[in-house]
Amino acid sequence: MIRRDLYRMAEYVGAPHESDQAAWQPFEYGLAAMGAHQWSQAVTHLRQSQVNAGEAQLATLFNQIGVCYYMQGRLGEALREFQEATRFAERHQDTGCRAAALSNIGVIRSDRGELDAALRDFREALVIVRESANQAAEALFLGNIGNILRQKGELNPALKSHEDALAISRRIGDEQGMASCVGNIGSILRDKGDRDKALERYAEAEERARRIGYKLGAAIQLSNIGNLYRENGDSDRALRSHESALALAHEIACRLVVATELVNIGLIMVSKRQYERATSYLAESLTFLLAEGVVDGQRQGLYGLSRCDDSLGRERMQALLKDAGLGDEAITDLLDRIDLIRSRRPWQIGRNRNPFAPAGR
Numbered sequence: 381m382i383r384r385d386l387y388r389m390a391e392y393v394g395a396p397h398e399s400d401q402a403a404w405q406p407f408e409y410g411l412a413a414m415g416a417h418q419w420s421q422a423v424t425h426l427r428q429s430q431v432n433a434g435e436a437q438l439a440t441l442f443n444q445i446g447v448c449y450y451m452q453g454r455l456g457e458a459l460r461e462f463q464e465a466t467r468f469a470e471r472h473q474d475t476g477c478r479a480a481a482l483s484n485i486g487v488i489r490s491d492r493g494e495l496d497a498a499l500r501d502f503r504e505a506l507v508i509v510r511e512s513a514n515q516a517a518e519a520l521f522l523g524n525i526g527n528i529l530r531q532k533g534e535l536n537p538a539l540k541s542h543e544d545a546l547a548i549s550r551r552i553g554d555e556q557g558m559a560s561c562v563g564n565i566g567s568i569l570r571d572k573g574d575r576d577k578a579l580e581r582y583a584e585a586e587e588r589a590r591r592i593g594y595k596l597g598a599a600i601q602l603s604n605i606g607n608l609y610r611e612n613g614d615s616d617r618a619l620r621s622h623e624s625a626l627a628l629a630h631e632i633a634c635r636l637v638v639a640t641e642l643v644n645i646g647l648i649m650v651s652k653r654q655y656e657r658a659t660s661y662l663a664e665s666l667t668f669l670l671a672e673g674v675v676d677g678q679r680q681g682l683y684g685l686s687r688c689d690d691s692l693g694r695e696r697m698q699a700l701l702k703d704a705g706l707g708d709e710a711i712t713d714l715l716d717r718i719d720l721i722r723s724r725r726p727w728q729i730g731r732n733r734n735p736f737a738p739a740g741r
Contacts, residue, residue, distance in 0.1 A: 381610055381680065382640045384600060384636075386563055388487075388523065389450060390480035392443050392476055393444070406428040406432075409425040410422045410426040410429060417632040422444075426441050429441055439469035442461045442468065450484070451633060452633065455491065455673070462488070465480075466482060480505070482508075483501060486528075490527070493676075506521040506525065519554060520545075520557065526564055526568075527564060535568055546562065549561055556597065559594055560597055562581050562584050562585040563586070570604075589601060595632045596628075602621050602628070603622060603625040619645065625641045626638065629641055638665075639669055640665075647680060647684045650688065656696075658684060659692070659701065660704045669681065682718060685697075686718045689715075
């Protein structure tokens, strides 16, 4: 299974309102498109705003474009936009935008397994917003810090970080923040072995998210609920939860969550011996995860494909991967990775070659 904590992208919309209408109006259109999850249209409007914006407003626009790219699963491009946002924010002493962009860089680094670097980014962003008393941003960054600490196995500090974030979100009435914090606390309870309380928190977070139309939050919690059902041996109920999460992820066009749910559904199908269906789900997800360097999900997906290969045989696997839209080079790369996984004992994987690095390295 793939587990994903709910990291939140930090948006920042302050500066462009200070520019003239030629920049301000397309900026507003861009924000509206983002609200409707129309990421490509949003980028078009925001780029148009950049043409007429003053240099002081560029940091905000780079940050917002980065958010759009991230949701589309274009992590490398998103990272470049956030780095540009920090550069212009530093030049014009826009501390709010700099903090937002730093946190967003941290989210991408966490996706790529760079936990220590991500933690530094989140903590630096937190220091900045505490100086400006931006409580909504403070809660967001505390939540992201808590997620990193949980991944590093520091459960009690992680729990405190999420509880502090939840207290702030409650105080300022941030419903989205409350939904995020409650769900992330559920993940810590799960790691502590209390599945029943974890399920309660996930269900509460999912209900909160649905009530306010926060589809990303609802999708993440449905995925977490599905994983708990799977751990408890109820694969049918797990499958329904993951399929619901996938539907929501498609609605908001969030590529990372789509990929997560494709793997989780594919692994359930493997457990049900539905190998041909599983292959298409796993291959679609791995194409994205490997290309963008997202660490969590690669091993699970490759394991699932190796099970399919064991059952179906190499010739049938090649045909199914081709039917899934993969080119010859991508098919060869995936099959090479499967062979490498199969040929190494678990403790040997990665000693001489990283099975998740691009082929040929």
